[in-house]
Amino acid sequence: MTDDAPRALLVDVPGEAGRTTVSLVASLAARLASLRLMSGADAVGSLTAGFAALGREVARSTEGARLHEAITAGRIGGNGEAVWAALGIDRMAEAPPSPVLDHLRNDLALLLADDLEETLALLPLPAERAETDDAPAPATFADYLLGMWAFGVEVSRAVEAIAAPTLPSRGVRPGGGAPGLASGPLLR
Amino acid sequence: MRVTNEPSDDDGGPLHDLLRLQADFQARLAEETLRYLRRMQAAVAPPVPGTVLRPDGAPLEAAGSAGSDVRVEVEIENRQRAHCMVSPTVSPLVTPDGTTWFPDAQIDPPSLLLAPDEVATMAVGLPLPADLPAGTYSGALLLPGFRSAGVALRLHVEPEQPAADPATEARA
Numbered sequence: 001m002t003d004d005a006p007r008a009l010l011v012d013v014p015g016e017a018g019r020t021t022v023s024l025v026a027s028l029a030a031r032l033a034s035l036r037l038m039s040g041a042d043a044v045g046s047l048t049a050g051f052a053a054l055g056r057e058v059a060r061s062t063e064g065a066r067l068h069e070a071i072t073a074g075r076i077g078g079n080g081e082a083v084w085a086a087l088g089i090d091r092m093a094e095a096p097p098s099p100v101l102d103h104l105r106n107d108l109a110l111l112l113a114d115d116l117e118e119t120l121a122l123l124p125l126p127a128e129r130a131e132t133d134d135a136p137a138p139a140t141f142a143d144y145l146l147g148m149w150a151f152g153v154e155v156s157r158a159v160e161a162i163a164a165p166t167l168p169s170r171g172v173r174p175g176g177g178a179p180g181l182a183s184g185p186l187l188r
Numbered sequence: 189m190r191v192t193n194e195p196s197d198d199d200g201g202p203l204h205d206l207l208r209l210q211a212d213f214q215a216r217l218a219e220e221t222l223r224y225l226r227r228m229q230a231a232v233a234p235p236v237p238g239t240v241l242r243p244d245g246a247p248l249e250a251a252g253s254a255g256s257d258v259r260v261e262v263e264i265e266n267r268q269r270a271h272c273m274v275s276p277t278v279s280p281l282v283t284p285d286g287t288t289w290f291p292d293a294q295i296d297p298p299s300l301l302l303a304p305d306e307v308a309t310m311a312v313g314l315p316l317p318a319d320l321p322a323g324t325y326s327g328a329l330l331l332p333g334f335r336s337a338g339v340a341l342r343l344h345v346e347p348e349q350p351a352a353d354p355a356t357e358a359r360a
Contacts, residue, residue, distance in 0.1 A: 005261040005309060006246040008339050010239050010272050010302065019237040019270040027235055057332050061277035062290045094222075101333035102236045109270035112303075150332060154299075158273055161301035 021113040024106045025120065031103070042095055050098035052139030055147030064146060071142045080141035093139035100151055108158050239272055240335050247340035248312070248329060254348040255318035261311050262329065262339060266302035274331060275299040278312060281325035281343060289325055291315075314343065322347045 012018030035043060058064035071077045084090050110116060252258035266272045278293035294313035302308060312329065322345050328338035 005263045006248055006339065007244045007263040007265055007307075009242040009244070010264065010266045010268055010274070010334070011242050012268055013238050013240055013335060016235075016237065019239065019268045019272075021270065023235075023237045024270060027237055030235060054332065058277070060279055061330050061332070062280050062293065063277060065280060066290060099236045099238070099333075102238050105239070105273045105333065106237060106270075108273060108301075112271045112301075154273065154275055154333075157275060157299040158301070161273070161299060 019106065019109065021110065021115050021119045022122065024110050024113070025116075025123070027106060028110065029123065041092055045092040045095035046098040047100065048089065048093040048144060049095050049139045050100040051147035051151060052093060052143040053097040053099075053137070053147065054101055054150055055143035055145065056137060058146055058150040059143065064150070067149065068142055068146050071145055076145075077142055080145065084141040089141075090139065093144070097139075100147070101154060104151070104154060104158065108162065111162060238335055239268065239333075241331050241338065242336070243339045247342050249342045249344075250314070251344035251346070252314075252316055253346040254316050254320040254322065256349075257313060257315045258343065259311055259313045260341070261309050263307055263309050264300060264302065265307040266304055269304050271304070272302050273299060274302060274310075275333075276310065276312075276338075277330050277332065278314075278341065279327040279330050279338070281327035281341070283321070283323040283325055285323070287321055287323060287325075289317075289320060312341075316345055318348050320345055 017023045055064075055068070059068040071080075113119070248260040248262055250258040250260045264274055275298065276295055278291055278295070281289045281291060291314050294315075296311045296313065300308050300310065325343040325345060327341045327343075329341050330338040
């Protein structure tokens with residue numbers, strides 16, 4: 001740590017219960033339960049709108065802005081928007097955007113929680129009411145594609161980060177460290 | 189929609205206008221109904237605990253001459269009761285006269301997985317192009333997914349320093 005580096009704090013949203021194992025389990029349970037009450041089109045529309053919302057946010061960054069420009073300038077952007085409009089994906093994506101990055105980070109935090117077992121024993125847990133976004137911006141193909149990219153990068157980094165503490169080394173393992181490899185078709 | 193008594197080429201008479209008016213009303217009604225239903229859907233959506241980024245007020249500041257590399261550091265502290273993933277990016281940087289620079293920022297490490305109460309330092313390396321106009325560039329370190337605008341970033345760029353002449357140095 002340095003003494004003079006500015007510090008930024010990650011805190012809970014004021015007025016909400018915050019990110020605890022209980023609230024994360026309740027959120028995941030409510031998300032799964034809501035799938036029984038909505039159509040597949042609504043669920044996919046909400047996810048599509050969520051990726052597009054993430055893409056709009058990422059487009060404010062240098063890398064995101066460059067990628068967004070590249071997507072919209074080429075044939076990909078034109079074809080994507082054409083499919084988007086012709087098949088009605090734009091209308092489907094008018095659903096409330098799902099906060100996909102929050103979901104990913106919250107589910108990741110659950111995997112790392114040290115009190116998960118006790119919390120699961122408390123199910124069913126009551127869930128808080130969600131925040132509403134009255135006027136989400138229209139979802140475009142370019143925003144959606146950029147959001148998918150950002151989500152993919154986050155998944156990749158997250159998996160690497162949670163695997164890092166127990167990641168086996170690349171060195172030599174006496175006696176064979178990969179069961180089935182020697183007897184498999186690859187080395188026969 | 190305008191209903192007129194004036195005859196026109198594509199006019200089918202008052203009945204036609206009435207039908208168009210009715211169709212327009214039905215279309216608007218369907219659109220508003222869908223919007224209402226979507227708002228209802230959002231109101232009963234499952235809750236999603238989130239994270240707010242709260243900078244301590246001081247912007248990230250650095251200075252350097254064009255052609256050099258500058259580096260700023262920021263400490264991130266997780267005050268939540270669950271692990272949190274942080275993946276910052278840098279916004280385009282803009283001078284007061286409107287010059288916009290898209291930096292090739294190197295963030296080290298590119299992502300952090302912070303345990304509750306853990307503090308970690310991230311470094312942002314910014315190679316300043318040799319032809320970058322001098323000035324004060326403002327932007328932000330953005331953290332997508334968090335409910336905040338990011339950490340302010342201010343960079344003072346001076347004109348490129350001319351390379352020292354070896355002959356002059358030898359005489360000195």
